[in-house]
Amino acid sequence: MIPPLHRRIGFEIELMAPPGVSRRTLATDLAARHGGQALPVWHHDSELSMVPGLARFLHVTQGFEVTRADGSPLCTLVDDITLVNGLDNSAPAKDGWFRILGDEARLIRLVAAHSDPGGTLDTALDNAAKIWNRPVDLVDGVYRLDDEAGASIAMAAPLTGERERPCEIITPPLTADHAVTLEDLLGPARELGFTIPQEAAVHMHLDGAPFHNPATLANVIRLFAFYREPLRTALQTNTNSRRLAPLPPPLVRAVSFGTPSWKDLRYAATDGELTKFFDVNMVQLFRENPIRDTLEIRILPGALHTEDIINRAALIELLLDRCEDPSPIPEAPTDPAEALEALLELAAEALANRP
Incomplete structure (x- = not known):
């Protein structure tokens, strides 16, 4: 017999999708079962940087808020960067999966607020570019937005290494x-x-x-x-x-x-x-x-x-x-x-x- 719980509790449960499946797959499945929707959202986190002089990169990755038929929240599904074992780090990005990176918290929040997590990689920085009135440059497959002095504001890059599988x-x-x-x-x-x-x-x-x-x-x-x-x-x-x-x-x-x-x-x-x-x-x-x-x-x-x-x-x-x-x-x-x-x-x- 499962004992009842008495307190107000929110749970975070870390899982791994099998190859070829993603957190989007589970979000879509849950939404269908409950007559609701799977809505793309940004999930904020950070990771170690390989750039000299920069300790960490801030990034936002694609997650999904799942609702019931009445619009009430069922759950949110997001990445967790601590989950790495078993992933193919050399795997190319799957279609539709990308992330936005930066090195300053306020900037990355601002850019994310003006970017659609359900959008496309090539347009991810377009709205933010209008704020600074700057062009978005494509360099080696990565979209870059810099200020007029050449300092980085944000980058949008494909989500490689099977990072769509952690859930x-x-x-x-x-x-x-x-x-x-x-x-x-x-x-x-x-x-x-x-x-x-x-x-x-x-x-x-x-x-x-x-x-x-x-x-x-x-x-x-x-x-x-x-x-x-x-x-x-x-x-x-x-x-x-x-x-x-x-x-x-x-x-x-x-x-x-x-x-x-x-x-x-x-x-x-x-x-x-x-x-x-x-x-x-x-x-x-x-x-x-x-x-x-x-x-x-x-x-x-x-x-x-x-x-x-x-x-x-x-x-x-x-x-x-x-x-x-x-x-x-x-x-x-x-x-x-x-x-x-x-x-x-x-x-x-x-x-x-x-x-």
């Missing part, structure tokens, strides 16, 4: 029937031959409201710091997943002695150079104007079956219930087996206290 399913926040909604997405993906990538993870975005209480957030930090290895054992965290790290020492020190205030936690987060790429992402909680006010759990392994996701999410829910108890979560025993048992006892305690 991250992003759900809207779900408040009920979590399992039903996930199976509506994963069932068709399995039928189309999608698989779990070697680097895959599942991420949970939980409503951030309960975690603005400093005692609750301090317990979340204790949970993910003191019980890091037991959590990874219980959840079967994928050791090939990228962009995971233990919480920074200043944040752990802040919760190890006494009861920190919100100011203490925020200072420790800044001192520890907190980013989203830790086992648990709490960056948005500390922002005055968050993009989305959520706590993100990043250590669930990749999955293609609903029951696997829901069972692990149910354990996370129970542990977060325990975090809302103001009594501090104790440090884990040093023995790994005892630490795992202590973690499960925290979940059992929370279950016993549920109304």
